[in-house]
Amino acid sequence: MTDQPILHHFATSPFSEKVRLMFGLKALTWSSVEIPNMMPKPDYTPLTGGYRRTPALQIGADVYCDTQVILAEIEARWPAPPAVRGGLDWAVNLWADRPFFSATVPIIFGTLGDSVPEAFLKDREILSGRPFDVKAMKAAIAPMKGQWRSQAGWIEDQLAGSGGDWLGGAAPGLADIAAYMNVWFLGGALPGAVETLTAGFTHFGDWARRVAAIGHGVREEMDSKAALALAKASQPAPAPAHDPGDPLGLKPGAAVVVMADDYGRDPVSGVLIAANRERVVLSRQTPETGTVHVHFPRAGYIVAPG
Numbered sequence: 376m377t378d379q380p381i382l383h384h385f386a387t388s389p390f391s392e393k394v395r396l397m398f399g400l401k402a403l404t405w406s407s408v409e410i411p412n413m414m415p416k417p418d419y420t421p422l423t424g425g426y427r428r429t430p431a432l433q434i435g436a437d438v439y440c441d442t443q444v445i446l447a448e449i450e451a452r453w454p455a456p457p458a459v460r461g462g463l464d465w466a467v468n469l470w471a472d473r474p475f476f477s478a479t480v481p482i483i484f485g486t487l488g489d490s491v492p493e494a495f496l497k498d499r500e501i502l503s504g505r506p507f508d509v510k511a512m513k514a515a516i517a518p519m520k521g522q523w524r525s526q527a528g529w530i531e532d533q534l535a536g537s538g539g540d541w542l543g544g545a546a547p548g549l550a551d552i553a554a555y556m557n558v559w560f561l562g563g564a565l566p567g568a569v570e571t572l573t574a575g576f577t578h579f580g581d582w583a584r585r586v587a588a589i590g591h592g593v594r595e596e597m598d599s600k601a602a603l604a605l606a607k608a609s610q611p612a613p614a615p616a617h618d619p620g621d622p623l624g625l626k627p628g629a630a631v632v633v634m635a636d637d638y639g640r641d642p643v644s645g646v647l648i649a650a651n652r653e654r655v656v657l658s659r660q661t662p663e664t665g666t667v668h669v670h671f672p673r674a675g676y677i678v679a680p681g
């Protein structure tokens with residue numbers, strides 16, 4: 376069976392942009408399955424077990440949910456050129472996904488809120504578990520701009536001292552891709568906003584253009600039904616090692632439930648295959664997919680007895 380990576384994503388998804396750039400950095404050929412940007416996602420949730428967030432990566436009968444585990448899996452399977460220089464890169468990744476992203480969202484939706492379709496607002500209320508309050512986001516624009524510039528300033532400072540064109544020095548890596556996600560999202564939604572918020576920065580603009588120029592590798596379109604059929608025709612890859620000293624006492628074979636701890640907390644249930652400090656892997660079966668292994672990160676997720 377082919378091990379060509381399949382990305383389930385949609386064009387305007389900032390988290391997906393991280394993965395597309397990772398494909399570019401590794402010069403990979405990948406399959407693209409376009410999924411809806413709101414629920415329902417009938418050809419997607421059978422693969423993920425109910426996880427609805429975007430994106431997911433599929434390789435045969437293995438499904439990787441959340442960019443943290445997606446990027447780690449790409450690095451493990453295609454190590455050259457290296458993108459992950461060490462643990463700090465993962466810390467940068469989580470910072471970009473959470474506090475930096477949390478400053479980006481209200482600036483965008485506070486500005487565009489009135490023109491966002493009602494169905495999308497309603498969907499995002501379900502996703503976040505609270506009202507999509509455009510008025511509150513409007514009020515937050517000014518303070519969030521200050522926060523955004525401050526965090527972008529960390530990128531500027533790092534570039535000033537890195538000794539190279541990239542956050543880690545001479546070569547691009549995960550930190551660049553992760554930090555750039557918010558630049559891409561803000562700049563794509565509100566042209567000119569990034570330039571305004573980084574006025575006076577001398578390294579940032581050229582760096583952002585260099586990250587964009589990494590590109591997306593070679594993209595091949597794939598039908599969602601073909602991706603389901605491929606999962607069904609494939610066997611999951613050998614599981615990662617289970618940590619017998621897992622602090623929760625998780626045991627392979629146990630029924631467990633996994634969910635995000637921030638938003639989009641739809642629980643995914645399955646039989647535990649392995650858990651270690653990086654990830655948790657569940658086995659699931661559906662008529663559409665046969666047996667699939669679904670992978671989640673540990674950081675940012677809750678695992679409980681099912």
Ligand SMILES: N[C@@H](CCC(=O)N[C@@H](CS)C(=O)NCC(=O)O)C(=O)O
Binds near residue numbers: 414443
């Ligand atoms: N921590 C997740 C966050 C993913 C996320 O928030 N994705 C957004 C789109 S970029 C989402 O799921 N939106 C709702 C949806 O697509 O249904 C990751 O790193 O993949």
